[in-house]
Amino acid sequence: MSNSNRYTVIMRDPLPQLPGYSLRRAAHATAAELGARLATLGLRQVDASVLILIAENADVTASALGRQLDIQRANMVPLLKKLDDEGLIERQPLDGKSQALLLTAAGRERMEAALGIIHEFEDELLARIPARHRDHLLPALNALWR
Amino acid sequence: MSNSNRYTVIMRDPLPQLPGYSLRRAAHATAAELGARLATLGLRQVDASVLILIAENADVTASALGRQLDIQRANMVPLLKKLDDEGLIERQPLDGKSQALLLTAAGRERMEAALGIIHEFEDELLARIPARHRDHLLPALNALWR
DNA sequence: TCCAGATAGCTATTGCCCATAACAATACCG
DNA sequence: CGGTATTGTTATGGGCAATAGCTATCTGGA
Numbered sequence: 001m002s003n004s005n006r007y008t009v010i011m012r013d014p015l016p017q018l019p020g021y022s023l024r025r026a027a028h029a030t031a032a033e034l035g036a037r038l039a040t041l042g043l044r045q046v047d048a049s050v051l052i053l054i055a056e057n058a059d060v061t062a063s064a065l066g067r068q069l070d071i072q073r074a075n076m077v078p079l080l081k082k083l084d085d086e087g088l089i090e091r092q093p094l095d096g097k098s099q100a101l102l103l104t105a106a107g108r109e110r111m112e113a114a115l116g117i118i119h120e121f122e123d124e125l126l127a128r129i130p131a132r133h134r135d136h137l138l139p140a141l142n143a144l145w146r
Numbered sequence: 147m148s149n150s151n152r153y154t155v156i157m158r159d160p161l162p163q164l165p166g167y168s169l170r171r172a173a174h175a176t177a178a179e180l181g182a183r184l185a186t187l188g189l190r191q192v193d194a195s196v197l198i199l200i201a202e203n204a205d206v207t208a209s210a211l212g213r214q215l216d217i218q219r220a221n222m223v224p225l226l227k228k229l230d231d232e233g234l235i236e237r238q239p240l241d242g243k244s245q246a247l248l249l250t251a252a253g254r255e256r257m258e259a260a261l262g263i264i265h266e267f268e269d270e271l272l273a274r275i276p277a278r279h280r281d282h283l284l285p286a287l288n289a290l291w292r
Numbered sequence: 293t294c295c296a297g298a299t300a301g302c303t304a305t306t307g308c309c310c311a312t313a314a315c316a317a318t319a320c321c322g
Numbered sequence: 323c324g325g326t327a328t329t330g331t332t333a334t335g336g337g338c339a340a341t342a343g344c345t346a347t348c349t350g351g352a
Binding site for chain 2: 011012013014015016017018019020021022023024025026027028029030031034045049052053056057060064068070118121122125126128129130132133134136137138139140141142143144145146
Binding site: 073076077 | 331
């Protein structure tokens with residue numbers, strides 16, 4: 001089975017030589033894959049991230065979560081509402097204006113299922129990388145944004 | 147100047163240990179930076195990518211460009227229209243249904259300016275990465291999506 | 293030569309994600 | 323105690339990408 005016909009032209013393409021461009025493409029491709037798997041749980045990546053952070057940090061507030069994940073407060077509202085509507089999180093008043101977030105039992109189950117999918121996916125990602133480059137990816141990436 | 151007040155809580159956050167998550171965050175952060183710089187030229191990243199590919203491949207078609215960049219044919223239309231309206235590209239009929247894309251003089255200038263910004267940015271990106279990890283980023287990223 | 297299937301370019305539409313602005317209520321700090 | 327900062331929220335808009343569908347055209351095999 002030939003990999004190229006009349007329509008798959010070999011094109012001069014310097015873009016993959018640019019780390020920024022490859023970063024963009026790799027992120028897009030992997031996000032699509034992981035997103036499809038998490039969708040089987042009715043979760044998006046950002047939903048899973050929120051569940052994981054709540055699990056690790058009982059009684060966080062929505063604002064603190066947003067700061068950690070770089071999500072605007074305003075955009076946390078529909079996100080948390082969805083998780084609340086599905087019975088995955090609970091909110092308890094901390095004081096007159098803040099509310100503590102915590103996982104329900106269902107939320108913990110869902111979070112653990114998501115974590116399983118995520119870890120399996122991460123393993124697959126790393127497996128695609130030639131061994132000599134593998135351990136350098138995470139520290140290199142984290143140097144770019146943390 | 148303290149880096150933490152009452153509101154910047156130290157949170158347990160296992161997410162940056164996940165390559166997929168760090169990939170997402172790094173891509174988002176770097177895209178925002180590069181995007182802001184290219185905006186000074188009135189270009190988005192995808193616009194610059196298209197200009198670069200046309201420069202390297204005279205007379206490509208919109209469809210071939212879309213395949214190379216993973217952009218739907220339908221979404222190439224407004225993209226190319228914008229570049230056309232700004233006088234950066236020209237279209238010449240190849241046959242009854244295909245059209246060849248090429249840069250105008252203004253398009254080449256704009257493309258070279260964008261390339262300057264991009265290369266400078268790429269250099270800065272790499273400079274942020276500890277030397278021992280630096281050369282591994284590109285091959286690791288490309289292993290994830292190519 | 294002719295025709296079925298594939299392709300090109302395009303329109304229209306939709307949903308999703310994110311940014312911004314604004315607001316009332318509340319908490320904090322000097 | 324009073325000004326300032328923060329919280330949670332609503333409303334809104336823009337940008338981007340995916341989908342479906344359409345017409346015209348090209349291609350390759352019978």
